[in-house]
Amino acid sequence: MRKILEKFGGGESVLVEYNPLGHPEMFFYRALEYYLERSLPILVVDIMDTLHIFNEHLKLVGLHLPLEKITVVKEDGRIRLGNIIGEVSSKEEFSYHAARYSKIVKPFFMAHKDKTKVIFVLGVEKFIYPFQHDPRTLERYFETIERPLVAPENKLTFLFINRDAVNPRALKSMEADKSHVIEIDEDVKIVKVPEVIQ
Amino acid sequence: MKLPEYFKKIKPGEAVLVEYTARSQAPLIFKDILKTFGIEKTLVIDVADIGMTFKKILDLAGMWNRDFSEVKVIKLGGKIKWGNVLGHYDIYTDPRVFIEKMGSMVESKFPGRRVVVALGTERVPIIHSDLKRVALDLAECASTKLGDPSLIVIYFINRDVAEGEFIGIMRDVATRVILADEGRIKIIKSPLIEDMETLKP
Structure with a gap:
């Protein structure tokens, strides 16, 4: 896991595709642990209680997310976890949604402007599902919503x-826009990197 | 491992998905749930009479020697009454409305620790014209119940009928997934990898 996470840096976007029969919450837990050890600010965009689902699945194997250490933007759903700095809804018109999201996260990004911020968007499929x-x-x-996430350095x-x-x-469009793609099945595999493979 | 043994591993707060095919022995899984957790602690949500067909198959197979009238049932759509019906809701109304109403009714009539078995879950989105939105409403409801220490929820989904992406979204919420097809019952998702095996009915 650590070897995989070492490959990523600021300005990159990683699509984490998982099989729902697997354990994506373990990857999330290890990644959080890795970036918190490096004192990087963490922002989680929690779409329709996916953070809660991951948290409950982790509890069953005796692991607990350090929820007090993560900043959260809540996107629909009912279970409020972490330090929630604002709420948006996937039902909003896209431009309005993007503007509201920017307004909510701006103070967080300003407060950590000299550091690389790590953003986890959980439950993307539920946003685009309808x-x-x-x-x-x-x-x-x-x-309007997804490609702008690719740009910031x-x-x-x-x-x-x-x-x-x-x-x-939809999945292929997402893969094309990202610098990296990871697949989680029984193991974790990087299937796309920006470098040219000889 | 036998099915009832595996059911005993399920903890309060969990969401279990039973995916079955049309030719499987899914009613036997339902019977094992009633036996393992006990009729007095179990509540069945019978969507569009699917639960009634399970009961009928168990009756015909001679697999259930107790009186079904003891089973607490909430009817969501459907016409045939069986068991001890606590409430009957219109499946054609907005799911957010009947989910809310059913929740309050269950809290008042059946408080405390309980196991809820939803039979025919896949029919709810299919019946509504805004299938995708309704599927998300159900997934949201399932997520909200996850971690509730007074509750175990077991969702039965007929995978030959359900929309594939709905199965995908429900698999994500579930802490355990049991797959039943012709002649085989298999655990395909479990918190512990060592539990992943084919079960004996």
């Missing part, structure tokens, strides 16, 4: 997506 078979809406989503973004709940076209 419109993932509508190519026009999906494209608007990529343009001092942010490392992990987008967790449940592969079985998303249509293949």
Whole structure:
């Protein structure tokens, strides 16, 4: 795990595709642990209680997330975990949603402007689930919400997506935009890197 | 390992998904749930009479020697009454409304520790025109119940009928997934990897 995490740095975006029969929460737990050890600020975008799902699954194997150490933007759902700095909704119009999200996270990014911020977006599939078979809406989503996440230099973004709940076209579009793609099944595999492989 | 032995490993707060195929022996799994957890602690949500078909198959197979009238049942849609019906809700209304109403009714009529078995879960999104939104509402409800120390929820989904992406989203919420197809019952997700095996009914 550590060897994989060592490969990532600021300005990169990692799509974490997982099989829901596997244990993505273990990858999340280890990644949190790794970046907290390095004192990097962590922001979690918790879409529809995915943080709660991960937390409950971890509890069953005796692990506890350091929720007091993570800043959270809550996106729908009911279970409030971590230090929530604001709430948005996937039901909002995309441009309005993007503007509200920026306003909420700005103070967090300003407070840590000299450090690389690590952002975990959990439950991406639930955001796109209602419109993932509508190519026009999906494209608007990529343009307005998701691709802007790729650009910033001092942010490392992990987008967790449940592969079985998303249509293949949407998944491939997401893979194309990211610098790295990881697959979690029984083990963790990097399947896309930005370097040219000879 | 036998199925009832595995059920004993389930802790309060868990969400269990039973995926079955049309030709499987899913009603036998239902019977083992009633036997393991006890009728007095179990509540069945019967969606669109799917629960009634499970009961019928168990009756015909001679696999259930107790009176079904003791089983507490909430009817969500469907027409055939069986068991001790605590409430009957209209499946065609907004799911957020019937989920809320069912929740309050269960709290008042059946408080304390309980096991809730939902039979026919896959029919709820299929019945509604906004299938995707309803599927998300159900997944949200399942997520909210996760970790509730008074509750174990067991969702039965017929994978031959359910929309594939809905199965995917419910698998993510579930702490355990049991797959039943023709002649085989297998654990395909469990908190402990050593529990992943084929079970004997």
